[in-house]
Structure formats: C-alpha cells, structure tokens
Amino acid sequence: MDKTDLSVVRRPIERANGLPNAHYINHAVFEEERAALLVKGWAGLAVAADVPEPGDALPVQFLGMPLLMVRDTSGTVRVFQNTCRHRGMILVDAPRNIEGAIRCPYHSWCYATDGRLVATPHVGGPGQNTADGIDRSLLGLVEVQSHIWMDVVWINISGDAPKFEIANAELLDRWAEFDKPLYHGGADSRFQLEVACNWKLAVENYCESYHLPWIHPGLNSYSRLEDHYHIEAPERFSGQGTWVYRQLKDEAGQRFPDFEGLSDKWDTAAEYISAYPNVLLGVHRDHTFAIILMPHGPGKTVENVHLYYAVPDTDPALRARNTEQWKDVFKEDIFVVEGMQRGRHSPMFDGGRFSPAMDGPTHLFHDWVASRLAQHRASASAAQ
Amino acid sequence: MTDLDAQLRAAHDSGDAPALVALYKQAALATKTPDARGFYLTHAFIFALETGHPETAGLRAQLVAMGRELTVSHP
Numbered sequence: 071m072d073k074t075d076l077s078v079v080r081r082p083i084e085r086a087n088g089l090p091n092a093h094y095i096n097h098a099v100f101e102e103e104r105a106a107l108l109v110k111g112w113a114g115l116a117v118a119a120d121v122p123e124p125g126d127a128l129p130v131q132f133l134g135m136p137l138l139m140v141r142d143t144s145g146t147v148r149v150f151q152n153t154c155r156h157r158g159m160i161l162v163d164a165p166r167n168i169e170g171a172i173r174c175p176y177h178s179w180c181y182a183t184d185g186r187l188v189a190t191p192h193v194g195g196p197g198q199n200t201a202d203g204i205d206r207s208l209l210g211l212v213e214v215q216s217h218i219w220m221d222v223v224w225i226n227i228s229g230d231a232p233k234f235e236i237a238n239a240e241l242l243d244r245w246a247e248f249d250k251p252l253y254h255g256g257a258d259s260r261f262q263l264e265v266a267c268n269w270k271l272a273v274e275n276y277c278e279s280y281h282l283p284w285i286h287p288g289l290n291s292y293s294r295l296e297d298h299y300h301i302e303a304p305e306r307f308s309g310q311g312t313w314v315y316r317q318l319k320d321e322a323g324q325r326f327p328d329f330e331g332l333s334d335k336w337d338t339a340a341e342y343i344s345a346y347p348n349v350l351l352g353v354h355r356d357h358t359f360a361i362i363l364m365p366h367g368p369g370k371t372v373e374n375v376h377l378y379y380a381v382p383d384t385d386p387a388l389r390a391r392n393t394e395q396w397k398d399v400f401k402e403d404i405f406v407v408e409g410m411q412r413g414r415h416s417p418m419f420d421g422g423r424f425s426p427a428m429d430g431p432t433h434l435f436h437d438w439v440a441s442r443l444a445q446h447r448a449s450a451s452a453a454q
Numbered sequence: 455m456t457d458l459d460a461q462l463r464a465a466h467d468s469g470d471a472p473a474l475v476a477l478y479k480q481a482a483l484a485t486k487t488p489d490a491r492g493f494y495l496t497h498a499f500i501f502a503l504e505t506g507h508p509e510t511a512g513l514r515a516q517l518v519a520m521g522r523e524l525t526v527s528h529p
Binding site (some may be wrong): 173197 | 489493495497500501507
C-alpha cells in the first residue's frame with residue numbers, strides 16, 4: 071500500500087491533525103509501526119516481579135515473537151528468543167521454575183538459565199554428545215537486549231538502540247527520586263484488561279488530563295482539571311501531573327508508607343507519563359504503577375497493570391482497595407478507547423483536530439510516531 | 455517388555471525426573487557395549503541436568519571419561 075501522509079501530523083498543534091485512520095485499523099501500517107516504533111527502540115515487555123525467584127521462566131508472546139524471560143541463577147533477569155538453536159522448537163510453553171537447565175522438549179538440547187548451550191545429547195550419534203561443527207559457545211540462546219527500570223523489563227529487539235539510560239535520560243532524571251526499591255504488591259496488585267483498540271489509543275488517552283472531568287467524574291470532588299499540568303518532552307515522553315494527589319486511607323486512618331527521601335513537591339503531586347512507545351507509568355508519594363501495553367493487532371491490546379509500594383509488607387486490605395480503585399479508573403477509560411477505535415472506521419475522519427491548550431501531550435505522541443516512521447521510511451528507502 | 459522398560463515408560467509418562475535418572479543409570483549398567491552405555495548415561499545425565507539433580511556432575515564426569523561429553527562447566 072502507499073505510505074500514509076504524516077506531514078499534517080507534524081505541523082504545530084494549532085494546525086495539526088491526528089494520525090490517519092490507517093494507523094489504527096490497517097494491518098500493513100500496524101506492521102510498519104511494529105518495526106519503526108516497537109522493535110527499534112526500548113519497549114516494555116513485562117515486569118521483573120513476573121520472575122521473582124532464580125530459575126523462574128516466563129514465556130511471553132510479544133508482537134508475534136516468542137520470547138522467554140528468565141531470572142538466571144545469579145538473579146539477573148534476561149530475555150531470550152524462546153527458540154531452540156537446533157530445530158527452532160519452542161523451549162518453554164508455560165511459566166515454571168527451571169531447577170537445573172532449560173531442556174528442549176524435542177531433542178533435549180539443554181541451556182543454562184543464562185542462555186549458554188550446555189548439552190547436545192546424541193548430536194554426534196547415539197551416546198556421543200559432541201560433533202564437529204557444533205560449537206556450543208556459538209549456539210547459546212539468542213538474547214534480546216534488556217534493561218530494568220521502575221521494575222519494567224524494557225527490551226530493544228533490534229539491538230541497535232542507544233543504551234536505555236541514554237535514550238531515556240530525561241525521564242530517568244525527572245523521576246530520579248523514585249529510583250529506589252519498588253515492592254510489587256503481589257497477586258492482588260496485578261490485573262489485566264483486554265481492550266478492543268489500537269495500543270496507541272491507550273497511550274493517547276493516558277497522556278492527557280482533558281478527559282478527566284468527563285470520564286472520571288469521581289475525581290472532580292478533589293482533583294479538578296485546573297489542578298493538572300502537562301508533561302511534555304518532545305520526541306521522548308508526555309503525560310500529565312496533578313498538584314492535589316490525595317492518599318488512600320482506610321477507616322482507621324491507615325495509609326501506605328511513603329517512599330523515603332522524596333522532596334516536598336511529592337507531598338501533594340502525582341505524575342502520569344506515557345513512556346513511548348508502550349509503557350504507562352504513574353508515581354505518587356506512597357505507590358507507583360506500571361501499565362504495559364501488549365499490541366495484539368491493529369484493534370486489540372492487552373494492558374498488564376502492576377502496582378508497587380515503598381515497603382514489602384503493606385496492608386493487604388488497603389492494597390486491595392487501591393488496586394480496585396485504579397481498576398475502576400482504568401475501566402472507565404475502556405469505552406473511550408474502544409469508541410475511538412470504532413470511530414476510526416469512518417472513512418472521512420481526518421485524524422481529528424487537537425485542542426492547543428489541552429491536547430499538547432497527545433499531539434507530542436503523534437508527532438513522535440510520525441517522526442519515527444519518517445526515519446524508518448527513510449532508512450528503508452535508502453537500503454533499497 | 456522388560457520390567458525396566460515398563461518402569462522407564464511409567465517414569466516418562468509421569469515426568470518423574472529422579473526416577474528417570476535412576477532408571478537410565480540402571481539401564482547403562484545392564485548394557486554390554488560402550489555405545490549403549492553412553493546412550494543410557496546420556497539420558498540419565500540430561501534428566502539430571504534439567505532438574506538440578508545432585509548426580510549431574512558425576513554423570514557428566516563419566517561421559518567425559520568415555521570421550522562422549524565436553525569438559526566445560528555446567529550450571
């Protein structure tokens with residue numbers, strides 16, 4: 071198909087239109103964005119808390135690719151292609167703990183949890199486990215570059231992105247105060263939402279505060295629209311903050327403990343940032359959360375939500391209440407993102423116009439998408 | 455089918471790795487040729503390696519001594 075025209079997206083917000091419909095409903099564009107936006111940079115895959123113990127292995131299907139996240143015996147979290155170097159068999163098809171080695175279920179080639187190929191039974195004939203041409207040091211599991219921040223396991227599938235700390239330096243600096251141990255709340259602090267929309271609509275909705283009084287009217291009583299501010303880092307991330315975060319407390323007045331050493335700003339502030347491409351983060355004085363968007367096609371996204379606290383042993387009832395509160399908020403957004411998805415099947419929709427005052431963070435995301443796609447198209451045409 | 459065959463079949467069916475290690479070791483002892491012994495020891499070694507069985511190093515050492523396995527370290 072012809073490439074979409076993104077010039078209008080990159081105009082100043084007053085004159086810009088949003089991304090064309092095809093970027094939400096067309097399979098070819100989905101594949102183009104997969105390569106340009108999700109494979110080339112640092113995308114969120116899962117959280118380290120998904121593999122809490124050494125030897126824990128979690129198969130994850132990401133963008134159609136079978137990946138395997140493993141916490142090796144030294145405690146390092148690694149991401150591999152979940153594919154045997156022999157015949158390409160899937161190695162692990164359900165979460166489990168690897169007690170010794172990862173044994174391929176086909177011909178039993180075995181890999182250490184750090185990816186090394188450590189056994190090749192009968193490769194030289196029955197009972198002969200070595201063979202010319204089978205150099206185990208060259209046949210370890212193919213590892214995907216990964217980095218952990220805010221407990222999110224970020225991966226760079228193409229392997230050529232700048233280091234995570236460089237690519238995300240501004241965001242790391244902005245939230246340096248939260249660069250400390252985060253304790254996942256456990257089973258009651260994770261949930262999954264399946265939404266019938268393109269993954270970008272979840273990002274866009276999360277970026278802006280414009281919708282809050284309409285979609286989350288419960289916030290109006292204490293967190294009004296004017297209490298929010300934009301967070302805008304062109305080409306990197308965008309989001310919103312509030313000056314009036316109110317801590318959750320139970321009937322006895324009990325609250326979650328604060329993260330230590332936060333500056334005064336965080337007494338009442340909270341921030342919500344879309345870390346492009348697919349991770350939505352929130353920070354508060356007493357908890358953080360991460361939402362990892364798993365694109366499952368142009369019109370289907372799975373949101374994996376995880377909540378974190380400053381200490382490992384928070385009150386279970388309060389934790390459950392916090393999870394429920396956030397789940398309610400995120401569920402309130404579902405009809406919006408799904409409605410926008412359906413709206414993008416209107417052939418005359420032109421991407422929409424932005425509010426110059428209120429949609430800056432959303433436009434920044436569109437601009438980032440357009441910019442990355444332009445780079446991708448330029449490098450693709452140069453290679454031809 | 456011998457009794458050992460039946461036990462091996464049952465251990466495979468139930469995924470009983472410690473039993474597989476023990477039974478393949480037993481099978482190795484019952485064979486007469488080096489190739490057959492290497493074959494069964496290899497199976498014992500692989501199931502031991504997979505499960506972090508305490509006999510992993512010893513089984514590997516036997517295979518190394520027979521020239522059937524590398525001497526590199528294992529997990």
